[in-house]
Amino acid sequence: MKWSLAQRFEIKWWQNYLKNQDVEEYLNRKKAYWQKILSCCPFELNTSDRLLDAGCGPAGIFTILNAQQVDAIDPLLDKYEKTLAHFSKSTYPDVHFYQTRLEDFVPPIRYDLVFCLNAINHVHDISMAMRTLSLATGKDKWLALSIDTHKWAVLKWLFRLIPLDILHPHQYDLREYKKMLQKEQFEVIQTQKLKNGLIFDYHIIFAQKRGEF
Secondary structure (H helix, E strand, O other): OOOHHHHHHHHHHHHHHHHHOOOOHHHHHHHHHHHHHHHOOOOOOOOEEEEEEEEEOOOOHHHOOOEEEEEEEEEOOEEEEEEEOOOHHHHOOOEEEEEOOOOOOOOOOOEEEEEEEEOOOHHHHHHHHHHHHHHEEEEEEEEEEEEEEEOOOOHHHHHOOOOOOOOOOOOOOOHHHHHHOOOOOOOOEEEEEEEOOOOOOEEEEEEOOOOOO
């Protein structure tokens, strides 16, 4: 129920956020932001890499990955395309889009790099979603996971009891996210704080997959 409600508000949020924004200007800003994210990564991209943008939204990091084989997944892709001028699959003919929840995605391959950026706390079943990320990531390959992380234990539990953050069904702190990754055979290599906030900090975690299921 919380997830379904979050999804309805998610598409309304995008519609309201983008309604007065020029398409080209918005996409250029997003691409500049993704380039900044790539500059933080403790690895380099190769043209032979196979990449997954998990929870891609209408303008995910897939928009700048022009030299690699890229798959992108999101449960709202059809709604983005129907209601937002800022997204059309035809603009990205080399990206293979999958309209699905992350936890329902069956990876066709093991990827060299998986991006899950500002998406994992939007999913329906976070345990299954984490398992999917693990199944999608090749041995010794990389996952880049960015999330809002709670700063205060009291507020974290309050947000779990009351839907004060309606777009995000899951409320965790940084330690809990790292623990989830370790459970799914990831080794956390590097963590960076991208934004400091009053209630949440915004972190990106870089982890490598160890072992196979």
